[in-house]
Amino acid sequence: MSTALFDYYQTNRERHLEGLLQLLRIPSISTLPEHKPDIRRAAEFLANELREMGMKNVEIIAGKENQHPLVYAEWLEALGKPTLLIYGHYDVQPADPLEEWVSPPFEPAIRNDNIYARGAVDDKGQVYLLCKALEGFFKTQGKLPINVRVLIEGEEEVGGEHIDEYVAAHPDRLKADAALVCDTEMFAPELPTITTGLRGLVYTELEARAAAHDLHSGQYGGAAPNPMQALAEMINRLKGPDGKILIPGFYKRVKKPTAQELASWKRLPFNEKNFMKKEIGTTALVGEKGFSVLERLWARPTLEVHGFRGGFTGEGAKTVIPAASTAKISMRLVPDMNPKEVFRLYSAYVKKITPKGIRTSVRVLSSAPASVVSTDSRWIAAGAEAMEQVFKKKTVFMRSGGSIPIVGTFQRCLKIPSVMMGFGLPDDNLHAPNEKFHIPNFYRGIEAVGRYLELLAQ
Amino acid sequence: MSTALFDYYQTNRERHLEGLLQLLRIPSISTLPEHKPDIRRAAEFLANELREMGMKNVEIIAGKENQHPLVYAEWLEALGKPTLLIYGHYDVQPADPLEEWVSPPFEPAIRNDNIYARGAVDDKGQVYLLCKALEGFFKTQGKLPINVRVLIEGEEEVGGEHIDEYVAAHPDRLKADAALVCDTEMFAPELPTITTGLRGLVYTELEARAAAHDLHSGQYGGAAPNPMQALAEMINRLKGPDGKILIPGFYKRVKKPTAQELASWKRLPFNEKNFMKKEIGTTALVGEKGFSVLERLWARPTLEVHGFRGGFTGEGAKTVIPAASTAKISMRLVPDMNPKEVFRLYSAYVKKITPKGIRTSVRVLSSAPASVVSTDSRWIAAGAEAMEQVFKKKTVFMRSGGSIPIVGTFQRCLKIPSVMMGFGLPDDNLHAPNEKFHIPNFYRGIEAVGRYLELLAQ
DSSP: OOHHHHHHHTTTTHHHHHHHHHHHHHHBBTOGGGGGHHHHHHHHHHHHHHHHHEEEEEEEEOOOOOOOOEEEEEEOOTTOOOOEEEEEOOOOOOOSSSGGGGGGGOEEEEETTEEEEETTTIIIIHHHHHHHHHHHHHHHSSSSSSSEEEEEEOOOOOOOOHHHHHHHHHHTTOOOOOOEOOBBBBSSSTTOOEEEEEOEEEEEEEEEOOOOOOOHHHTTTTSSHHHHHHHHHHHHHHTTTTOOBBSSSTTTTTTOOOOOHHHHHHTTTOOOOHIIIIOOOOOOOOOOOOOOHHHHHHHOEEEEEEESSSSSSSSSSOOOOSEEEEEEEEEEEEEEOOOHHHHHHHHHHHHHHHOOEEEEEEEEEEEEOOOOOOSSSHHHHHHHHHHHHTTTSSSSSEESSOOOHHHHHHHIIOOOEEEEOBBBBSSSSSTTTTTTHHHHHHHHHHHHHHHHEEEEEE | OOOHHHHHHHHTHHHHHHHHHHHHHOBBTTTTTHHHHHHHHHHHHHHHHHHHHTTTEEEEEESTTTOOOOOEEEEEETTTTOEEEEEEEEEEEOOOOOOOSSTTOOOOETTTTEEESIIIIIIIHHHHHHHHHHHHHHHEEESSSSSEEEEEOOOGGGTTHHHHHHHHHHHHTTOOOOEEEEEBBBSTTTTTEEEEEEEEEEEEEEEEEEEOEEHHHHTTTTSSOHHHHHHHHHHHHHHTTTTOSSSTTTTTOOOOOOOHHHHHHHHHHHOOHHHIIIIIISOOOOOOHHHHHHHHHHHHHHHEEEEEEEEOOSSOOOOOSSSSEEEEEEEOOOOTTTTTHHHHHOOOOOOOHOOOTTEEEEEEEEEEEOOOOOOSSSSHHHHHHHHHHHHTSSEEEEEEEOOOHHHHHHIIOOOOOOEEEBBTTTTTTTTTTTTTEEEHHHHHHHHHHHHHHHHOOO
């Protein structure tokens, strides 16, 4: 890293931390309407930061009524250099249960080298380190080493569609060579990590209908079809006790991770017993035989039941055979499964296994393909090198079992890969009380992103 | 029937109907606290009727706070004659949805020989016909032909415990040879019917716990145990798709109905297609092979799932693997199954089929044995004869798949059989809008009960 830039990052640490504390004091909870003014304040706070450091065309994009604004900025004067699209989100999860917080969620407190506050790591700390990394270049060189667009949203925690709509509608304005997404975590403390893959999702509702109206189980039990019993039967035929999904053709497009990827996962410091007992708190793990836990989580599709609607769920006993019941069932997808095809196979199989006397219908509630970036990509390679130089340790590659929809959107609408450099830690309590961000990772994040831009300029 | 009694019943029809309309105008809904004064009014209305006709020791038994009163009356001057305990209830179900009533639920209206009102058949019409039957004897003979105790409750529709507690505490005061319960229906119009058996019940909650806290299905799906999937698996192992319950030992005490009983059920005018399509509204019936529909409903035990608690059931998609989920599961019992033993077998089997990584617990919410009265019993035989003489048709015997807890209570605490003479019709809309009572059945009910008392005196 250039000496001037390095020195700037070092000597401004206290000021950078102070800036982050200000951003964390804004309770920009996206799901609660009463916090709409705070959402606006957080967006303006970041727009000001970007404007003051020297970014151009800084804009707060309001969107439709009830949508939260996007913050956009660009600097495109690095002729002949690549363009990076930088993504983050300024909205946060609600803070309840409040009584479990050691210090109030919107009065950031520092203890043991951590900042405790709602949004500390998810994602304000990571958004702010991106800003400070850019600021360093303007302050020391008057310019950025590459072209940069910044797009920060305020609806990530509510699955809002503003950013999707905007990206789909403005592929030219957002034209870039790659995206940098800072909204993930490191595999373990001190272990620089890039996330190279995400699972996709097909989330469905499966409704089973039997009688024309609710029935009394005394009067009709033994002859009338029961839609809850039917759903239980069908779920058993969708996934066996061995974790194998029984939908014909379900696995046919599943692509194995590369040998290198598998080998690198084996080297990760993963303790299965700790994962089971401490992280999950159970006595046994489940899943497909012949695959390691990390493979099952990152590289194998799965099917889960999330809830049953219908019937009686109150206190006490009600002897009802409900007329209808609905199960929420999702499937996580891996490359190269096609969500549309998966839903088609699922629907056809559901029809086939519907017990007699039952009418079923399925609908899809959300759907996204898996995404994976090759570790050979120059965008990933530079990210790995930048992190390695800052953390003084070899960067590891992991995948995530979850989905970050924006990564799919960038891929689909802009045709660009996303580099997921994350600086969170596994115990940072995302979405939970006492969310934190490890302060050394905040500083190293600034440096790693600064170094990444330098490397991309070479 | 004695001519004087017959004439009395005939000439007082209009007055009897008018009295019933008065009782039906009292909205004695037991589940709604704001109707507490109406509950009291209905109890007083009946106490007055009983007192005025000549019954002795008429008493309104208040019970504990929040309990609804019992109405008690007795007349015990028929030396050497048997004693009959007459049961009914004066409370009714709520009337909603109100907009579906053709005439207001508490403004009884007469259309096509039916009285439409909430409580018309369940159970005010049947309670009132019992009173009018007794009144006829006092008015024409100044006495009853047998000894009679009357016990009417106000908590039947809410499953209240007042009457159970009272019967258990006062076996001497309630000493009788048999009970007469008028709270059932006829198998078909014009077909005099006595219900001779009821199924018992073991209603349970089965809880499955997995992780220490809710998990994100993206992050953990494929390795973490899912309690909803586990419950679906277990339900499949409790009851097969063929309706067979798989709990070891479950069927061992099941007693077949007698050959006569089975033969009599075969003669009942039962149309399986109508039952399936019109009554239930489905395309196929389910249940154990080798048993007729009526056998499956009345003489075979069953197991039903009523609801699942836990997980996500709101609108939209939430990718949660819940830490715990609870299923409501009940079993209907037939003679001679023992509820305690059934629960023991169930609990042991649940433990055995609990999948790895899951901790289960079961608890029983309510429990009652099946009951059956022999059609040879003199109490039943006299009832059948009385109904036959009034309806001019042979009385049929049916069972019911449901439970009437008071019948078990009388059996257990007083050691007496219950004779269930019912005058409702299958389409009387119990618990639903436009509840009705067929007026000719009200009159025939008065006569049949009068004749029953005469026969018991012989």
